[in-house]
Amino acid sequence: MLNTLWLAFFIVSMVAALFQWLVLHDPDVFSRIVAALFEMAGLSVEIMVLLFGTLTLWMGFLRIAEAAGLVQGLARLLAPLFHRLMPEVPPGHPALGLITMNFAANGLGLDNAATPIGLRAMHALQSLNPEPRTATNAQILFLVLNASSLTLLPVTIFMYRAQQGAAEPALVFLPILLATSASTLAALLSVAFMQRLRLHDPVVLLWLAGTALLIGGLMALLAGMGAAAISATSSLLGNLVLISIIVLFLVCGAIKKVPVYESFVEGAKDGFDVSKNLLPYLVAMLCAVGVLRASGVLDMLLTGIREATLWVGLDARFIDALPTALVKPFSGSAARAMLIETMQHFGVDSFPALLAATMQGSTETTFYVVAVYFGAVGIQRVRHTIGCALLSDLAGVLASIAVCYWFFT
Numbered sequence: 072m073l074n075t076l077w078l079a080f081f082i083v084s085m086v087a088a089l090f091q092w093l094v095l096h097d098p099d100v101f102s103r104i105v106a107a108l109f110e111m112a113g114l115s116v117e118i119m120v121l122l123f124g125t126l127t128l129w130m131g132f133l134r135i136a137e138a139a140g141l142v143q144g145l146a147r148l149l150a151p152l153f154h155r156l157m158p159e160v161p162p163g164h165p166a167l168g169l170i171t172m173n174f175a176a177n178g179l180g181l182d183n184a185a186t187p188i189g190l191r192a193m194h195a196l197q198s199l200n201p202e203p204r205t206a207t208n209a210q211i212l213f214l215v216l217n218a219s220s221l222t223l224l225p226v227t228i229f230m231y232r233a234q235q236g237a238a239e240p241a242l243v244f245l246p247i248l249l250a251t252s253a254s255t256l257a258a259l260l261s262v263a264f265m266q267r268l269r270l271h272d273p274v275v276l277l278w279l280a281g282t283a284l285l286i287g288g289l290m291a292l293l294a295g296m297g298a299a300a301i302s303a304t305s306s307l308l309g310n311l312v313l314i315s316i317i318v319l320f321l322v323c324g325a326i327k328k329v330p331v332y333e334s335f336v337e338g339a340k341d342g343f344d345v346s347k348n349l350l351p352y353l354v355a356m357l358c359a360v361g362v363l364r365a366s367g368v369l370d371m372l373l374t375g376i377r378e379a380t381l382w383v384g385l386d387a388r389f390i391d392a393l394p395t396a397l398v399k400p401f402s403g404s405a406a407r408a409m410l411i412e413t414m415q416h417f418g419v420d421s422f423p424a425l426l427a428a429t430m431q432g433s434t435e436t437t438f439y440v441v442a443v444y445f446g447a448v449g450i451q452r453v454r455h456t457i458g459c460a461l462l463s464d465l466a467g468v469l470a471s472i473a474v475c476y477w478f479f480t
Contacts, residue, residue: 077355111362126342127342136324157212189217238420388423395431
């Protein structure tokens with residue numbers, strides 16, 4: 072699937088460029104495409120420089136956590152649930168603890184911590200893979216849930232709104248929470264359908280109900296706060312949890328008489344090795360995305376959606392926020408740029424800006440996540456990963472539109 076999709080990006084981009092040249096008389100489109108190609112290649116290297124440091128740091132701390140038995144403890148705690156969702160993963164396998172830590176980091180908005188933990192989890196799952204170039208069911212479920220935007224505390228969205236002068240930066244907190252819940256549920260249901268998972272199992276239902284109660288309680292607690300208090304609480308909680316995790320790893324390691332410094336260095340070496348293997352996959356995917364954007368395909372798609380919406384007589388205000396949603400599966404930086412441009416053009420508290428912020432917080436950079444996570448372990452056949460992940464993104468976008476019309480009109 073990934074081979075076909077990657078090839079399609081270039082073919083569709085070429086067709087769109089020819090249309091702009093021959094029909095719209097825009098010969099400069101080819102220079103924009105070539106410029107985007109080299110720009111994305113350079114961006115891939117810039118991303119790698121950031122990943123080198125981040126992965127090295129967090130894989131060092133993870134090695135201490137593993138040596139102290141923390142990862143194994145999490146695995147034992149979640150063994151009943153993951154035995155049903157990932158039956159091919161043995162109970163107590165270290166991958167289960169790493170997956171849990173990754174989901175927790177994502178939920179708290181700790182992106183810098185979540186990615187290294189997730190890569191470590193993917194490597195652990197790969198150790199169980201009988202066909203190293205083909206994604207297993209467990210790897211697909213893990214990646215699709217990762218790509219469903221698990222964030223419960225979207226601190227970065229609050230920051231963007233504050234930078235643009237929003238009176239209440241956290242105004243979109245509850246809409247994002249509802250929309251991202253929809254995208255994650257769609258991710259779980261779509262993978263469960265493809266893999267014939269038994270979600271009606273009592274253990275799975277119990278965990279789902281507990282998660283729903285936890286999210287509901289968090290919403291009820293924060294709904295009673297002012298916007299400034301929500302933003303401050305979210306930021307404080309995220310940073311406090313991050314440093315607390317690091318200290319917990321170190322203290323538990325010391326109690327278990329783990330040589331923390333030596334363990335950190337050994338883990339950091341693994342992070343360096345993982346990082347250097349990612350560059351080819353990032354270059355391939357980001358360059359294809361850059362060509363697609365520069366060819367004008369996304370602009371054509373947006374125009375078509377607007378015309379169809381007006382033709383059937385529906386409210387078209389949501390279309391002004393769609394650029395963020397359309398580019399988010401391909402590029403996080405492009406989606407951020409689209410979000411900020413929407414805020415500046417329409418006003419930070421306008422309906423399009425609020426909707427764009429909600430979409431940004433409830434969708435994920437699907438193709439980047441696939442390239443990084445599967446590229447780190449050399450997987451080339453991704454099976455139903457892309458389809459399920461994009462369905463999750465679609466659910467997040469549709470839920471964002473529905474929730475924002477409910478909240479802000």
